[in-house]
Amino acid sequence: MIALFAVEVRRLLARRLVRLFGLLAGLGILVAGVWVFAETPADFGLHTFRNVFAGTTAPIALAAWVVGASAVGAEWHTGSMTTTLTWEPRRVRLLVAKAAAVVLFAFVATIVVQAVIGLALVPAAVREPDVRICFGGCPPPSAWFPPAAGIVLRGAALSAVLAAVGFSLASIGRNTAASVGVGFGYLLVVEGLLAALVDWLRPVLLTPNAVAFVGGEPLGEMGLSSPGAAGVLLAAYAVGALVAAVALFRLRDVT
Amino acid sequence: MAAVIEVRGLRKSYRRLRGGATTALDGLDLEVRGGGVFGFLGPNGSGKTTTIRCLLGLVRPSGGECRLLGAPPDDLAAVIGRTGAIVETPTFFPNFSGRRNLDLLAGIRGVPKGRVGEVLSRVGLSDRAGQRVRAYSLGMKQRLGIAAALLKDPELLILDEPANGLDPAGIREVRELIRALGTEGRTVFLSSHLLGEIEQVCDRVAILALGRCITTGTVDEVLRAGRAAGLVARLPQDVVPAGLEALAAAGIEASSGGEPGVLRVRLDPSEGARVTSALADRGLYVSELRPDEASLEDVFLQLTGGAPPARPDVPPAPGAPT
Numbered sequence: 101m102i103a104l105f106a107v108e109v110r111r112l113l114a115r116r117l118v119r120l121f122g123l124l125a126g127l128g129i130l131v132a133g134v135w136v137f138a139e140t141p142a143d144f145g146l147h148t149f150r151n152v153f154a155g156t157t158a159p160i161a162l163a164a165w166v167v168g169a170s171a172v173g174a175e176w177h178t179g180s181m182t183t184t185l186t187w188e189p190r191r192v193r194l195l196v197a198k199a200a201a202v203v204l205f206a207f208v209a210t211i212v213v214q215a216v217i218g219l220a221l222v223p224a225a226v227r228e229p230d231v232r233i234c235f236g237g238c239p240p241p242s243a244w245f246p247p248a249a250g251i252v253l254r255g256a257a258l259s260a261v262l263a264a265v266g267f268s269l270a271s272i273g274r275n276t277a278a279s280v281g282v283g284f285g286y287l288l289v290v291e292g293l294l295a296a297l298v299d300w301l302r303p304v305l306l307t308p309n310a311v312a313f314v315g316g317e318p319l320g321e322m323g324l325s326s327p328g329a330a331g332v333l334l335a336a337y338a339v340g341a342l343v344a345a346v347a348l349f350r351l352r353d354v355t
Numbered sequence: 356m357a358a359v360i361e362v363r364g365l366r367k368s369y370r371r372l373r374g375g376a377t378t379a380l381d382g383l384d385l386e387v388r389g390g391g392v393f394g395f396l397g398p399n400g401s402g403k404t405t406t407i408r409c410l411l412g413l414v415r416p417s418g419g420e421c422r423l424l425g426a427p428p429d430d431l432a433a434v435i436g437r438t439g440a441i442v443e444t445p446t447f448f449p450n451f452s453g454r455r456n457l458d459l460l461a462g463i464r465g466v467p468k469g470r471v472g473e474v475l476s477r478v479g480l481s482d483r484a485g486q487r488v489r490a491y492s493l494g495m496k497q498r499l500g501i502a503a504a505l506l507k508d509p510e511l512l513i514l515d516e517p518a519n520g521l522d523p524a525g526i527r528e529v530r531e532l533i534r535a536l537g538t539e540g541r542t543v544f545l546s547s548h549l550l551g552e553i554e555q556v557c558d559r560v561a562i563l564a565l566g567r568c569i570t571t572g573t574v575d576e577v578l579r580a581g582r583a584a585g586l587v588a589r590l591p592q593d594v595v596p597a598g599l600e601a602l603a604a605a606g607i608e609a610s611s612g613g614e615p616g617v618l619r620v621r622l623d624p625s626e627g628a629r630v631t632s633a634l635a636d637r638g639l640y641v642s643e644l645r646p647d648e649a650s651l652e653d654v655f656l657q658l659t660g661g662a663p664p665a666r667p668d669v670p671p672a673p674g675a676p677t
Contacts, residue, residue, distance in 0.1 A: 107462040116450050179446030182413060183503065186440045187463045189412045189431040353414035355369075 101197060104188060108201035117170050118205075121163050125213050133220030146225045149248040153214050157255035157314050160213055161262045164206035165283055166276075168263030171202050173276025182354055191350050199267055199342055206263035210256035218248070247316075254314045257331065261338040268341035272348055309333050357425070359511050359542045360387035360410060364419035367405050367566075379405040381566035382419065387544060387559075389510075392537035394553035394574075395546040396655055397563030403546045404443055406563075407515050411440055424511060436464055439509035441517060445500025449489035453480060453499045456488060457506060466506055474502040479528065493520030501529070505536075512536060515546045530556050550655055562655060570654075578654055585621050588630055589643035592616040598639050605633035619647060 112118060136144070172195075175181040188194045262283075270279035287307060294301050295308075302308065309330035312319045316327050362385040368376040380402045387393045397403045408414040409421050412428040420427065424434040447456040457471045475484045478498040488496065497520055504512055514533070518526045526549075533556050537543045547553055553560060554574060561571035570577055590598045592615045599618065602609040607629060608621040620630055624646040631641060 103465055104463055107459050110462065111448075111459055114451060114455065174448070178449060179444075180448055182442055183446050183460070184463070185413060186411055186438075186442065187435065187460055187507075189428075189435050351415075353369075353408075355408070355414060 101193060104194065104197040105200055108198050109205065112167075112171055112201055112205050115171070115174070118167060121167065125160075125163075126216070129213075129217050129220045132217070133223070136221055137224040140224050144225060146222075146248075147244040149218055149221065149225070149244060150251055152217065152221065153248055153251040153255060154315060156214065156217055157210075157251065157258060160210050160255065161259045161310075162284075164210065164259035164263040165266035166280055168202045168206060168266035169270035169279035169283070170276045171270075172198060172267055173270035173274070173279060176270075176274040177276065185354060192346055195271065195346050195349050196342075199264060199345075202263050202267045203260045203338075206259040207256045210259040211252060214252040214255065250316055251314060254316065254327075254331070258310055258314055258334065261334045264338040265341045268338075268345035271345040304333060306334070306337065357389060358386045358422075359389045359424055360385065360393075360544060361422040361425075362386070362406065362410075362419070363421070365406065365409060365416055365421050366418035367402070367409060367414060368417045379566055380409070380416070380419075383563070383566060383568055385561055385568050385571065387542065387561075389542050390537075390540065391558035392533060392543040392545055392556050394557035394560035395544060395563070396548070396550065396553055396560055398548070401563040402566040403563055404515055405566075407440070407442055407513055407544075407546060410513070411438075411442065413442065436507055437509055438511045438513065439504030439507050440513040440515075441497075441500040441504050442513075442515050444493070444519065445496050445503065447488045447496070447499060447503075450487055452485050452487055453491065453495075453502075454484040456499070457503060460503055461506055464507060470506060470508070474505045477505065478502045478532070494522060494525045497521055497529075498525075501532070509541065511542045511544065513544045513546075516548070517545070518547065518549055518552055526552065585619055585647040586624055586627055586630060587643070587645050587647045588618040588620055588634070588641045589616050590618065590634070590639060590641060594639055597637060598634055601633050601637040601639060602630065605629065605636075607633060 175184065184194065185191070266279050266283055268279075269282055270276050273279060273282070291305055291307055295305055308319050313327050313330040313334060318326055318330075362383050365380050365383040365385075366378070367380040368378045370376050379400075383402065383406060385406070395403055395406070405414065406421075409416050409428065410423045412431045415428075423431065424437055426434040447453070448459075451459070454471060454475065457475065458468065460466075461468060461471055472481070475481045478501050480495065480498050480502060483491070483495060488499065491499065497517055501514070501517055504514065517533070518529050521529060530552055533543055533545060537556070537558070545553065545557060557574055559571070559573050560577055561568050562577065563569065588598070588609075595611055595616060595618065599609055599611065602618070602620065609618050611618060613619075622630060627644055630644060634641060
């Protein structure tokens with residue numbers, strides 16, 4: 101199982117899509133770092149990192165969905181799943197190893213990207229003698245670091261959840277586009293309609309619970325009563341999707 | 356030698372989207388003993404690839420049973436390390452190099468990395484191993500597939516149409532490779548529609564039609580079973596009608612047989628003297644008289660119901676589907 105997992109991690113890291121996302125993220129962070137350094141917004145400082153990380157969580161998590169979907173969708177598209185199964189015929193073990201690699205990758209990659217974003221913004225946040233930047237008035241690290249780190253870690257967990265859901269949908273549909281299409285269609289259209297039309301569904305919708313979980317604050321009538329409960333609900337969605345994907349993978353023919 | 360592949364009453368039906376089902380295997384029985392090269396022949400749609408997919412656990416049989424190295428599909432993990440396989444066109448990650456694809460496969464079962472170089476060299480891909488698979492020709496992908504199948508140093512090698520897409524030189528190389536593999540103590544299970552390839556390489560064969568095995572045995576046994584008992588006589592083309600008449604007068608059944616100047620005589624080859632005598636009595640002399648030997652292609656076409664157009668008078672072999 102460890103060998104299988106290690107191979108899946110290696111395969112994931114060698115994928116073009118992952119490298120492309122890494123390159124785009126690196127370029128984006130570089131540009132943002134330079135821009136913020138040159139045009140430092142008012143009241144920008146270490147204490148505002150929490151908001152920066154909260155803002156970057158959504159695109160990173162959606163990218164994790166795409167990476168998760170593509171990781172298994174590409175195997176179906178190219179037909180290499182057949183070749184892999186002639187090396188590891190235990191399907192549950194195989195899909196779980198692939199999913200574990202995707203989930204771990206999404207979690208770690210999110211932390212790495214957020215850390216790089218933080219590092220890119222540090223020069224602007226601490227430079228002197230620009231007194232607009234909390235000079236002499238910055239909160240101590242004990243005040244800004246835990247909330248910022250909390251956002252990053254919960255954002256990483258959200259990325260892992262969405263990567264697992266994207267992976268599962270692509271495995272069920274045997275196609276990356278199926279997962280991305282269903283996922284984005286749901287998030288952009290269906291969930292908005294459900295929120296507007298079906299009151300009793302609101303507490304269990306994906307988006308409000310994701311916002312509540314990452315932000316660490318309940319969203320009033322939207323989402324569950326606490327961020328912790330929202331996190332448990334999100335995890336349950338991911339596990340449910342994975343269980344369905346594994347069950348179908350185990351049952352269906354590979355032709 | 357114990358059976359490395361055992362198939363008993365194997366059935367597989369695929370449900371169609373618009374209802375109904377397509378039967379791919381209809382009670383297939385097959386036994387492949389260890390060692391040598393076993394040819395698995397059948398026309399398109401006869402169930403060859405479905406059989407291989409059942410054996411490898413890729414599809415679930417609708418009925419019957421199959422065992423690979425003694426293991427049923429549910430317990431394949433116990434024997435998959437001793438089995439190398441290509442199923443249809445080998446499939447790899449197109450944006451990875453050939454070497455990286457093999458490295459990743461090797462990692463799944465802890466195959467030493469040095470083995471990747473060995474198998475790439477054995478299939479003649481060492482020079483192109485660093486290129487992306489996307490840039491490979493179909494023939495190179497086939498070679499990479501064979502390399503992947505050899506990676507585990509398997510005792511059983513299942514090759515589904517390994518010569519697909521290869522040029523004549525490539526086909527010859529693969530044929531020699533398969534022959535060599537078969538003499539190394541391995542068992543090679545070779546599915547192919549290239550009858551010449553099977554005839555030259557295989558020790559034993561099975562022929563499939565409509566999801567069933569219609570004959571199996573050594574190549575010689577199968578050829579004998581499908582062989583029309585008879586003789587081929589060659590005369591000058593303008594005297595063929597006279598020759599037919601002379602043979603008929605002697606009570607010998609014959610017909611003109613496809614090629615100009617050829618008579619196909621329904622007589623045991625040991626009675627060739629009766630033919631020459633009957634013809635010589637009318638002043639007709641044969642330029643050639645030989646047993647009417649069927650090729651594997653002839654037998655294949657007879658048994659699978661596709662009689663060769665040049666041989667309309669060959670009687671169907673016993674057991675052939677009608």
